Amino acid sequence: MRIFAIPILKNKTTYYCRHKPKTTTYLTKMTNYATRKWEELSNADKQSLKGRIYVGGQNLLDRMDYQEYFLKGVPMREERGDDKSSVPLLYPSNVITSEQIVNNLQKLLERRSPYHRKYMIYSALFVPLSATFSIIPILPNIPLFYNLFRLYSHYKAYKGAQHLSHIIEDNRLVPTASKELIYIYNGLDLNKNEIIDEQRIHNIAKKFGLIVLENDVKRARNQILEKIKKENQEKNPNNNIKVD
Numbered sequence: 001m002r003i004f005a006i007p008i009l010k011n012k013t014t015y016y017c018r019h020k021p022k023t024t025t026y027l028t029k030m031t032n033y034a035t036r037k038w039e040e041l042s043n044a045d046k047q048s049l050k051g052r053i054y055v056g057g058q059n060l061l062d063r064m065d066y067q068e069y070f071l072k073g074v075p076m077r078e079e080r081g082d083d084k085s086s087v088p089l090l091y092p093s094n095v096i097t098s099e100q101i102v103n104n105l106q107k108l109l110e111r112r113s114p115y116h117r118k119y120m121i122y123s124a125l126f127v128p129l130s131a132t133f134s135i136i137p138i139l140p141n142i143p144l145f146y147n148l149f150r151l152y153s154h155y156k157a158y159k160g161a162q163h164l165s166h167i168i169e170d171n172r173l174v175p176t177a178s179k180e181l182i183y184i185y186n187g188l189d190l191n192k193n194e195i196i197d198e199q200r201i202h203n204i205a206k207k208f209g210l211i212v213l214e215n216d217v218k219r220a221r222n223q224i225l226e227k228i229k230k231e232n233q234e235k236n237p238n239n240n241i242k243v244d
């Protein structure tokens with residue numbers, strides 16, 4: 001298990017967890033099955049109802065908070081068994097300090113853990129209601145599937161946050177300066193409000209052989225910049241952030 005700290009711009013860092021599960025749980029099998037069924041919809045005609053459902057669903061997934069994606073990627077303690085090994089936290093030491101990435105991570109866990117627990121309960125309460133919706137036989141019960149997905153997503157994020165908090169409490173999280181990340185971030189000055197570009201993100205994913213990391217970090221970058229742009233426009237309509 002490894003965690004990557006990827007600074008997007010000054011004071012904004014996203015994280016990515018890479019792990020290989022030792023065992024395949026029943027929940028994981030069910031999730032993989034649901035994922036395959038969802039991906040089957042991608043083959044439908046984009047103008048058909050099923051095709052529009054898929055496109056709309058993908059748009060919803062892209063709007064899901066990037067921090068939730070990270071926490072969902074952290075394995076639950078049940079998946080790791082009694083593993084007490086240390087967990088490297090890789091980061092580019094030329095643009096951020098180990099204290100910053102650990103403090104940012106702890107604050108993230110403090111915010112997101114109660115959030116996901118709360119909405120996990122809400123999603124569970126709505127499952128029986130959505131199960132009663134009448135549907136057209138040839139179409140899936142979209143409200144039910146969506147509530148089940150959000151229930152699972154919040155559950156995974158909550159359990160991932162719990163596990164990561166446990167790792168930090170056990171002093172098993174080890175900040176590790178990565179030569180590869182340092183090289184890729186070379187020439188980028190976050191203190192001058194410079195932003196990591198998509199080519200650098202691609203280079204990180206390619207260097208470590210992690211395709212999913214590229215998608216997740218680009219999603220995080222887009223969400224962070226959109227939020228900053230919106231905040232700037234609300235404060236001053238003429239003050240726009242420059243994005244290269």
